[in-house]
Amino acid sequence: MSAREEGADDRELAYCATLALARMDDTSMALVLYENAGLGDSDDDDMLALRGRLMKDLAEKADSTGQPGLFANASAAYRAIYEHSGGYFPAINAATTALLAGDDETAKSLAAEILRIDEICEPGDYYAAATAAEAHLLLEQDSQAFEAMAAAVNWPDAGIGSRASTFRQMMLIGEILPDRAESVAPLLELLRPAPVLFYTGRMFREDEEAEAGLRGRIETALDDLQPDVAYGALACGADILIAEAVLARGLELNLLFPFQLEDFIAQSVLPGGKGWIERFNACLDGATRISFATEMGYIGDPGMFRYGSTVAMGLARMRAEHLRTDAVQLAIIEQGENGAGPAGTASDVAMWRDLGHRAVIVDPGPIDRKLDAPESVEMPRDV
Template sequence: MTPAAMRAKAAIARGDLITAYDETVSAIAEGDDSLAIRHQQVLALARMGDTDRAMELFEAYDLDGSDDPHQQAIGARLLKDRALALPPGPARQSALQAAFEAYLAIFTETADSYPGINAASLAALCGQGGQAIGIAEQILTDPEVAEPGNYYMAATRSEALLLTGRIEECAEALNEAAGLVGNDFGASSTTCRQLELLAGHTGLDNERAHRLLRPIRPPRVLHFCGHIFASDRKAEAAILGGIDRFLEERNIGFAYGAVAAGADILIAEAVLARGGELHVVLPFALGDFVEQSVRPAGEEWVGRFERCLEAATSQTLATEMAYVGDPQQFAYASRVAMGLATLRAQHLGSSALQLAVWDGKGADGVAGTGADVSVWRKYGGETVVIDPGRVDRAFQRPPTREFAGDERSLAAIIFTDFPGFSSLAEEALPPFWNGVMRSIADVLHEHGDDVLTKNSWGDALYAIASSARAAADIALQLQDRLKGFDYATLGLEQGTGMRIGAHYGPAYRMIDHITGQLNFYGTEVSRAARIEPVTPPGEVFVTEPFAAILALESVERYRCRYVGRIELAKGYGVYPMYWLTRLSQNAPAS
């Protein structure tokens, strides 16, 4: 296995699928021609739920012809994923049968326990209990499974024991697996999904299944927030006791949030002390954040902040701008952090929690601990509160920075473009205007007050929606509407479509001096304008903040599939980008 493939495999092992995918893209671009790096790429996509793109690459890379049964078997795994995404019924059963046959063929040829145990499980899901037990019993005779020396073999043994009805032995095997080499977060989350599926099929109730899987469940993901206060070792010790108990009881291994003085830093330090991953999400430029949210509570916090930042697994600037005195900048970053925590939990097959060191008082604005708790609970999240007690919050705060000029608000920003417009013949312009642009106008009209402002020039559309959810609906409906358009009337081949880019962030809002209509401007609007040119025709690309907000607010409706770090137009920089589809919609071929 090449070094890049090993790095990608390690990222998958810790459940960091985005880093794993980025690693494979870079390695392939730099000339790594190994099947191992391609296998890791397909696996990362599969675990992110991007089944169709994973299958496309599996076929393009000819992994089915590999000598490695694990590389061959990922095709069968993708067939299984497609099947499980279908509603119950004949089509699902037929798809499960196809996946079973694919795994069984590899097992028959190689006798490898990985395709074997998957064939056994799928036989059970297909209602072929006798064959499932037969294959499982055969696997249990494999010496490496009977006396497992690593996590994978112990997990295989536990699955085979579950299929044969030996629940107590299955529990013992899982306890053994928890302490063996190879018990990483990626592997354990996959095992949990598989055994939960089988447990439900075999009639185990939820409580018993939960107890069965407890030894191998991966750590939970946390969003954290809390009050800023002056350093006080006695008060900190009392708060830290509650933080440590919570982290231990809930098995927290990943934490997302800002690292302001006081509660934030206490939580960050505690997560790092137990070997967890810290993911810092700052609302604006680092220097400004220190001056606004760290140094005012005491110089001691600055050193602790810097040490947390140095030890963090990742650092994200929600916006790259300076602080402009806008509380929406704090509110926006908090929501992005919540969404990123939600996305990470999805990749690990769990749900995220929120920990708030909070006095219980509601916020008097859009930002602050009370506001963060309110947002998290609004979208159905669980919050655990630790009372900070008598801490000193009366320190001298920085002077209020009044932002100059226009009002600011959060905006969902859409830009579209029609590739090939500039080459249209003169006689094609009326059909374009009355067909394509009329369809766009109809969609915007149907969304009424959710469209805050809109404008067009030539083939381009610029619109601001009231929320990321509204913007997602508009963007996808635009593509739906244009799929039925007869492009032959424009002298173009069928299948062309709009390029649509969307972003979510804070912006200025004002009455446009030229048009007299409401308009928005600012750094985040400029960034949004650079997305559409790098989007494939007929698709919708969105930024990571947009994807994070949708994960927080509308996880039941949309899927944002990671496509990699993309260089935006006009040298604007390289940013993580996501492919927006409806939850039930298959992503088209790239």
């Protein structure tokens, strides 16, 4: 059933499309759609706030001469919502964009008002606490800003996306107003997103003793990297061990399979023994997101595995870019292996390094790589 059939009107659909364009960083097209759909004539606060966001996004991309006017437009859009409906979200955005427009007096006046709002005086969630920190920053109350932000990041709802949004806001203040950079720096350290992990590794048979040693080395690597998000596949051996460790830490696991699941199990899970299946299914159940590089089955081409790895790497890099952080590879492979093969762990490491990213290599130790041969699949002649 379509969104329209479910009752969404044209304006709601236009809002969703405009927001999607904004999130894809196509601000100009988003503004065209916003104006053509008449979203600015709505009495819906979310639709009205979207104009403020678009003006702010335009200002970020503008040169120094155009920025003040665009930030002022954004501030006016947010302030109109605040004066109409109240709420700390439009208020803090109006205040910060006023500061970025060079209107220090308005910024401080709004910040002082915000700190008198009940939800901010006694915050009950991450965004309220982070808003208090931002208001203190605008008032040049640096120690209070740090204390409020330190409390904010400890709220249960201080998720990856929420913290990243505040991180980008703080980065923007420091970039546009260099004289505030010193005040912003401690807040950035509190908010700095963890790296995004792309993992890959050797397939092997179940072996409790060998796994125990490797599991310890994986835990050490994760302790050092401290990721919040991981991307990879779920082959027997290293993939499953890493996925289990990621889930045990309560982190976000995103699985990317190169082709249909049934064929992947036959090619990359069962060759290590049937004992991996239960663990494979447990990781599958715990994953945040499951995606496929293609809906095809396996056609006997090892390049399909390489393509799957490439897609997973791309997803990890895109996520890192969105979060303003680094993408790091964790590879379970013997030191010194080259990436000459068409696919596999060594190929993944070589490709990742060619992209200019850091790879953390963990030795697999005494694993048993004598896998059962999967059923042979002959590549179609017309492929």
